[in-house]
Amino acid sequence: MIFSLGFAAGRGDLKIRDQLANNASQSLPEDLNYSAVEEVYDQLKAAYDGQIDSAKLLDGLKRGLVASTGDPYTEFFDPQEAKEFDEALSGSFTGIGAELGKNSDGQIIVVSPLSGYPAEKAGLRAQDKIAAIDGKSTTNLSITAAVRQIRGAEGTKVTLTIVRGNDQPFEITITRARINLPSVEYKIEGGIGYLKINQFNEDTAPEARRAAQEFKDKEVKGVILDLRGNPGGYLSGAVDIASLWLPEGTTVVTERRGGQTVSIEKASGSSTLRNIPTVVLIDKGSASASEITAGALRDHKAAKLVGTKTFGKGSVQRIDELSDGSELKVTIAHWFTPAGKNIDKEGITPDFIAESSQNGDTTKDPQKDKATQLLN
Numbered sequence: 001m002i003f004s005l006g007f008a009a010g011r012g013d014l015k016i017r018d019q020l021a022n023n024a025s026q027s028l029p030e031d032l033n034y035s036a037v038e039e040v041y042d043q044l045k046a047a048y049d050g051q052i053d054s055a056k057l058l059d060g061l062k063r064g065l066v067a068s069t070g071d072p073y074t075e076f077f078d079p080q081e082a083k084e085f086d087e088a089l090s091g092s093f094t095g096i097g098a099e100l101g102k103n104s105d106g107q108i109i110v111v112s113p114l115s116g117y118p119a120e121k122a123g124l125r126a127q128d129k130i131a132a133i134d135g136k137s138t139t140n141l142s143i144t145a146a147v148r149q150i151r152g153a154e155g156t157k158v159t160l161t162i163v164r165g166n167d168q169p170f171e172i173t174i175t176r177a178r179i180n181l182p183s184v185e186y187k188i189e190g191g192i193g194y195l196k197i198n199q200f201n202e203d204t205a206p207e208a209r210r211a212a213q214e215f216k217d218k219e220v221k222g223v224i225l226d227l228r229g230n231p232g233g234y235l236s237g238a239v240d241i242a243s244l245w246l247p248e249g250t251t252v253v254t255e256r257r258g259g260q261t262v263s264i265e266k267a268s269g270s271s272t273l274r275n276i277p278t279v280v281l282i283d284k285g286s287a288s289a290s291e292i293t294a295g296a297l298r299d300h301k302a303a304k305l306v307g308t309k310t311f312g313k314g315s316v317q318r319i320d321e322l323s324d325g326s327e328l329k330v331t332i333a334h335w336f337t338p339a340g341k342n343i344d345k346e347g348i349t350p351d352f353i354a355e356s357s358q359n360g361d362t363t364k365d366p367q368k369d370k371a372t373q374l375l376n
Contacts, residue, residue, distance in 0.1 A: 037061070062326070067142070071331050072102040073317055075144055079325035084151075095151045096158065096174045097181075098124055099231035099285065100143050101311070104345060107131075108138045108146045111311055112229040112285025114181060114198070122174045124162070126229075126285045126311075131169055132161035152176050186211035188218060192375055194368075196226035200237030200289040212244045212272040222277040222375030224368065225297075228307060232288025235265065235316060235335075241293050243267040245274055245302040252296045254340075255316055255333040262333055278303040279371035282350055287311035291348055295337035298351070305350035306371045314344030 045052065059078055066076040077085055087093055097117025103109050110128040113120035130138055133149045141149075150158050159173045184207035185196045193215035197204060215223060225241075232238075235253070242252045246267035255263040280294050280303045291310050297303035316333045336342045354370040 063142075066328065066330075069331075071315075072106070072143060073313075073315055073329070074331050075142060075329045077144065077327040077329065081144055081148070082321075082325060082327040084148075085319075085327065085329075093151075093179050094154050094176060095147075095179055096122075096124075096176055097179045099229075099287075100130070100146055100150075101287070101313075102143060103127075103129070106140075108141060108143065111231050111287055112283075114179065115229060117179055118174045118177050122172050124160075124172065124174075125164065126283065127164075129163040130160050131163050134159050135161075154178050184208050184211060186214075188215065188220060190372070191221045192372060193218075193220040193223040194226065195223060197230055197241065197290075199230055200233030200235075200241070202234070202237075204233070204237040205240035208241055208244065209269075209272070215276070216272050220276065222279070223273055224279050224281060224371045224375070225293075225303065226281045226368070227286045227290040227294060228281050228283040228367070229285035230287070230290040231285065231311075232290055232313065235289060235292070238289035238292040238296075239265045239267070240269075242296040243269045244272050245276075245278060245297055246300055247271050247274065250300060251338045253292045254336045254338070256336060257333040274302075277375055279374050280305050281367050281371055282307040282310050282348065283356065283367070284308055284311055284347070286348075288313045291343055292335060292337075295339075295341065295343065295348055298348075299338040299341075304352065304374060305348065306352045306354050306374070307350050307367045308353065308355065309349050310343070310347040312343050312345045312347035314342045314346075 041057070062076045066074055084093070096119040097114040098119035099111035099114070101109055101111040108130045110119070110124050110126055110130065112126050113124045130146065132138060133146065136149070138146055150160070152158060154176055157173050157175050159171050161169050161171050163169050181198050183197065183199055183201050183204045185198070187194050193211070195208065195211050195215075197208065239252045246252065248268055248271065250267040251264055252267055253265045254261055255265070278297065280297055282290070282294050282305055286294065287310065291313065294305055294310065298305055314334050315331045316335050317329050318332045320328045320330065322328060334342055334344060352370060352374070354367040356365075356367060
């Protein structure tokens with residue numbers, strides 16, 4: 001779900017070598033001792049005054065195993081959740097149009113409201129904490145569970161209790177809508193190519209290549225790459241976008257596991273926009289694959305960054321399909337920029353700090369104005 005899972009940095013196309021085990025995992029036993037689990041089950045079956053669903057018991061065991069990692073990005077999806085996840089990565093789903101994550105305190109937060117959709121129109125902002133959903137506390141709630149509570153039929157309403165900074169909690173009621181999010185939008189203004197990427201999915205690379213070729217054919221004097229509010233998506237998409245500027249064979253991102261390098265993703269293609277002055281727009285809603293792209297272009301001096309510090313998600317996930325239709329999303333590595341920086345929980349600080357427009361005035365865009373000024 002882009003609402004909570006769009007920041008996943010990849011799927012099965014990741015080039016992680018499964019045979020290279022994490023040093024921490026090497027000390028684990030080959031199999032778990034389930035005798036204690038059986039003991040709990042026997043006591044529960046014998047003593048519990050109520051109905052017990054064996055399927056839910058098994059799902060609970062799986063979720064408990066995954067939750068024990070303490071990693072908010074490692075999650076178990078039952079078959080229905082897996083279906084919703086796959087649908088959301090296609091860019092079309094029903095919800096309020098916002099990306100969810102967790103902060104270092106384990107609280108559900110808004111990574112970014114999607115431009116033009118109900119969450120943004122209702123006033124949700126990046127880094128808002130969601131304390132309750134329809135009056136129910138989100139304490140100890142997983143991101144996936146929060147998403148399922150917030151999503152619903154088109155036209156229905158959901159009420160979120162929001163904590164913003166040190167302010168008192170307040171409620172926002174949002175009407176759910178159909179979210180159709182194009183991966184790529186582009187245009188040419190005043191001789192400058194403007195390329196906005198909303199998320200990195202399967203359509204991103206071919207659409208962005210078409211935009212880049214048009215920019216080149218029309219001899220733009222500069223390019224603005226807008227990654228604001230982009231929660232991420234496929235790692236391969238980030239590599240493809242960076243490849244529009246970087247020469248073939250240039251390192252885009254390095255993945256490390258247990259301190260060892262397991263994969264180096266490199267640029268490929270004709271680097272259509274190479275040597276064209278470029279500014280990348282980022283903000284606190286830019287996460288994961290967005291940060292990979294921004295970090296690679298800056299490290300290789302292919303672009304300057306304008307905006308505010310990014311979200312700070314420096315881990316890579318893979319989706320494993322299980323035999324019953326459920327899925328495991330698991331953190332398999334951490335990524336580092338070409339200069340060797342891991343931005344996990346720190347984010348990327350831009351070269352030029354520029355705040356967004358105040359009071360939600362959509363007629364003004366100081367960050368884009370700064371980028372245009374630099375290119376001119």
